[in-house]
Amino acid sequence: VTNVVRVAVLVVLATAITTGSVSVAWVLLSLLALGIAECFTDTTASTLLPMLVAKRDLGIANARVMVGVMTINQLGGPPLGAALFAAGAYWPVVTQAVFLALVVVQLGRLRLPPRAPREPGSTSLVREVVEGVRWLAGNPPVRTLALAILMFNLTFGATWSILVLYATQQLGLGEIGFGLLTACAAVGGVVGAPVYGRLERRFALGSMMRLGLLYETLLHGLLAITTIP
Numbered sequence: 628v629t630n631v632v633r634v635a636v637l638v639v640l641a642t643a644i645t646t647g648s649v650s651v652a653w654v655l656l657s658l659l660a661l662g663i664a665e666c667f668t669d670t671t672a673s674t675l676l677p678m679l680v681a682k683r684d685l686g687i688a689n690a691r692v693m694v695g696v697m698t699i700n701q702l703g704g705p706p707l708g709a710a711l712f713a714a715g716a717y718w719p720v721v722t723q724a725v726f727l728a729l730v731v732v733q734l735g736r737l738r739l740p741p742r743a744p745r746e747p748g749s750t751s752l753v754r755e756v757v758e759g760v761r762w763l764a765g766n767p768p769v770r771t772l773a774l775a776i777l778m779f780n781l782t783f784g785a786t787w788s789i790l791v792l793y794a795t796q797q798l799g800l801g802e803i804g805f806g807l808l809t810a811c812a813a814v815g816g817v818v819g820a821p822v823y824g825r826l827e828r829r830f831a832l833g834s835m836m837r838l839g840l841l842y843e844t845l846l847h848g849l850l851a852i853t854t855i856p
């Protein structure tokens with residue numbers, strides 16, 4: 628449903644761009660709708676993996692999914708989007724609509740395990756959300772993980788939002804240099820993901836997360852003070 632909504636928003640936006648009736652306000656509203664839909668889509672997609680993959684393979688499967696995200700979303704996406712935009716402002720929007728339509732078709736072909744029927748007299752959605760929040764608050768390991776993810780998303784989003792200014796003003800890079808900077812992050816993810824399986828067999832997950840966060844913190848500190856591309 629959320630992907631169908633995204634396709635519809637993109638079709639309307641592409642039509643507005645093509646006819647020259649688009650405005651900044653319309654673009655912002657479209658991005659808001661796409662962002663809301665993406666939150667539901669990404670959350671739902673993360674629940675599909677355990678339904679399709681054996682528990683012992685979840686770590687490796689998730690690492691391979693991240694390779695797709697890194698490669699397509701961060702490595703291939705920006706230069707492809709720039710090239711499409713150079714060909715015409717509507718082409719990136721049309722291309723995304725086409726690919727999302729293909730996603731809808733693929734999801735329609737997906738066969739998941741049968742879901743248990745909802746029990747009669749079960750609690751409402753709001754009550755279930757409240758129960759989930761209470762459970763999270765009373766579960767120290769998962770609570771710590773949720774807070775860590777929250778802080779990571781905030782700091783990563785803040786860093787990514789100023790990356791263009793950082794690349795141009797602090798590192799003195801041009802457009803090509805900025806593209807290489809984002810590509811380096813993607814290449815790092817592609818290189819790291821295949822190693823995950825071996826690391827998972829040798830080290831505890833908690834230790835891997837602590838070392839990874841410490842490593843990333845030190846790297847961000849280095850990025851903050853350096854002026855050398």
